[in-house]
Amino acid sequence: MTVVGPFGLSVRDQALEADVQTGLAAVEAGLLDATKSEIPFITEAAQHLVLAGGKRFRPLLVMLAAQFGDPYAPGVVPSAVVVELTHLATLYHDDVMDEADVRRGVDSANTRWGNSIAVLTGDFLFARASHTLADLGPEAVRIQSEAFERLVTGQILETAGPQGDRDPVDHYLDVLAGKTGSLVAVSCRFGAMMSGADESVVDILTQYGERLGVAFQLADDVLDIASDSHESGKTPGTDLREGIPTLPVLHLRTAAAAHGRPEDLELVELIDGDLSDDARHAEVLRRLRVHPALEQARRDTVRFAEEARAMLAPLPEGYAKSALMELCDAVVHRAG
Numbered sequence: 618m619t620v621v622g623p624f625g626l627s628v629r630d631q632a633l634e635a636d637v638q639t640g641l642a643a644v645e646a647g648l649l650d651a652t653k654s655e656i657p658f659i660t661e662a663a664q665h666l667v668l669a670g671g672k673r674f675r676p677l678l679v680m681l682a683a684q685f686g687d688p689y690a691p692g693v694v695p696s697a698v699v700v701e702l703t704h705l706a707t708l709y710h711d712d713v714m715d716e717a718d719v720r721r722g723v724d725s726a727n728t729r730w731g732n733s734i735a736v737l738t739g740d741f742l743f744a745r746a747s748h749t750l751a752d753l754g755p756e757a758v759r760i761q762s763e764a765f766e767r768l769v770t771g772q773i774l775e776t777a778g779p780q781g782d783r784d785p786v787d788h789y790l791d792v793l794a795g796k797t798g799s800l801v802a803v804s805c806r807f808g809a810m811m812s813g814a815d816e817s818v819v820d821i822l823t824q825y826g827e828r829l830g831v832a833f834q835l836a837d838d839v840l841d842i843a844s845d846s847h848e849s850g851k852t853p854g855t856d857l858r859e860g861i862p863t864l865p866v867l868h869l870r871t872a873a874a875a876h877g878r879p880e881d882l883e884l885v886e887l888i889d890g891d892l893s894d895d896a897r898h899a900e901v902l903r904r905l906r907v908h909p910a911l912e913q914a915r916r917d918t919v920r921f922a923e924e925a926r927a928m929l930a931p932l933p934e935g936y937a938k939s940a941l942m943e944l945c946d947a948v949v950h951r952a953g
Contacts, residue, residue, distance in 0.1 A: 630936035636688045640680040640697070641673060647698035648705075651745045662730060662738040663745075666705050669721035674833065675700045675801060678944075679808035682822045684937035686812025692753050696807035699753070699761065702746035704800060707768065709739030714776075719852055757807065764803040771795025775862070786867050793831045801830030818932065825928040829945065832921035836952040838863040839914050842905045843953055854902050858892045864917060868910035884908070918952040 652663035679697035683690070712725040713732045719725060727735035750761055771792045779788035805826030809819040841856045842865050856863050866888060873881035884904050892898045905911055926945040932938050 633684065633936045633940070636684065637677065637680045640683075640688070640694060641676055643694045644673065644676040644679075644697045644701065647694060647749075648701060651698060651702055651749060652742070654741075659738070659741060662726060662734060663741055665723070665726055665729070665738075666708055666721060669723045671721055673701065675704055675804040678801065678804040678826060678829075678941075679811075681937050681940050681944075682805045682808025682814075682826075683812035684935075685809055685818045685822070685932065686814035688812055690812045692757075692811035693808060695749050696753060696757065696811050697804070699746045699750045699757075700800060700804045700807065702742050702749070703761070703765065703768075706739040706742035706746065707800075709735045709742070714772075719855075753811070757810075760803060760806060760810075764799040767795040767799040771797075771799070778862075785862070786864070786871065789862060789864060789867055790831065793834045794827060797834040798827040798830035801833065802826035821928055821931060825925050825941065828921050828925035828928065829948065832918050832925060832945070832948045835864055835914060835918040835921060836948050838865060839911065839918060839952040842902065842911055854892075854898055857888070857901060857905075858898055860892075864914040865905060865908070865911045868913045869905070869908060872910060915952050919949050922946075922949045 648667050649664065652660065652667055654660045654663065676697035679693060679700065680688070683693045708720060709726050712720055713727045713735050718728050725735070726738055730738075746761075750758055771794065774788070775792040775796065779785050802823045803826070805822035806819055809822045814822075838856070841854060841863060844853045857866070869881060869888075870885060872878070873885045884901065887897060887901050887904075890897060892901065922945040926942055929938055929941055
């Protein structure tokens with residue numbers, strides 16, 4: 618048994634282990650190649666987050682999904698490079714929008730070079746992803762463009778907030794399906810599609826990926842509150858400090874509005890105040906860590922992970938299916 622990929626995923630078959638490790642190594646080389654420029658400064662900025670590491674969650678899913686067809690098919694590795702480049706590009710943009718200082722344990726690009734360079738570097742990565750994507754055929758271009766539209770739509774909806782009497786939690790889950798679920802779903806879809814898997818398998822893995830992507834982001838929401846370390850690659854409470862709505866806070870607001878408990882209303886007031894004050898920020902984190910809203914967010918994470926696992930039921934038994942199921946458990950484990 619060898620541990621590979623994010624969360625210490627264990628692979629119990631030597632052939633699958635070899636395929637995954639070889640594929641991920643090829644993706645890493647592809648990322649470095651795709652982020653090179655004739656201008657050294659652009660190379661430095663574009664490779665900033667590549668070299669910082671990361672879970673490579675999406676490329677791993679491409680490799681595992683490809684096991685249901687020919688994992689050595691020529692489009693598998695390039696499609697994994699495309700989804701990871703797209704993901705990296707969104708991180709540059711997200712950090713500008715969120716005014717984040719740290720990403721993956723290093724200074725964010727906007728902290729190091731300013732917002733303009735960070736945004737333009739993200740655009741550069743999108744361009745490089747499109748260049749690689751063009752070689753994968755018009756169907757791949759269409760799939761990626763639809764996913765990217767959903768991703769951007771999710772970001773816009775998050776920024777605009779729920780409209781009218783829309784339930785904030787339902788709105789937020791729709792946001793996550795677009796912002797995170799769409800690209801994770803494409804990772805599974807590309808892996809299966811590029812490997813020549815049956816269309817029914819492609820559809821199953823796509824649906825699995827979307828639900829797993831939402832669970833993955835919800836686990837990050839929980840980590841942002843619950844983590845005492847830098848498990849998420851960001852300073853704990855970063856989303857909280859920046860006023861980014863996450864599920865535990867949304868559950869708290871719902872409970873405060875519905876029941877009016879003084880301690881809940883007081884905590885909401887603290888959250889709505891100036892969290893640049895370290896003492897106030899620490900107090901909010903302390904209270905949220907023991908609040909039922911955090912446990913409710915954990916249960917939501919489990920629900921989406923279980924839905925993802927259930928999607929896999931029709932697939933043939935094997936080590937690849939077992940690894941995908943284990944990823945569901947690993948996502949839940951991250952959320953505690």
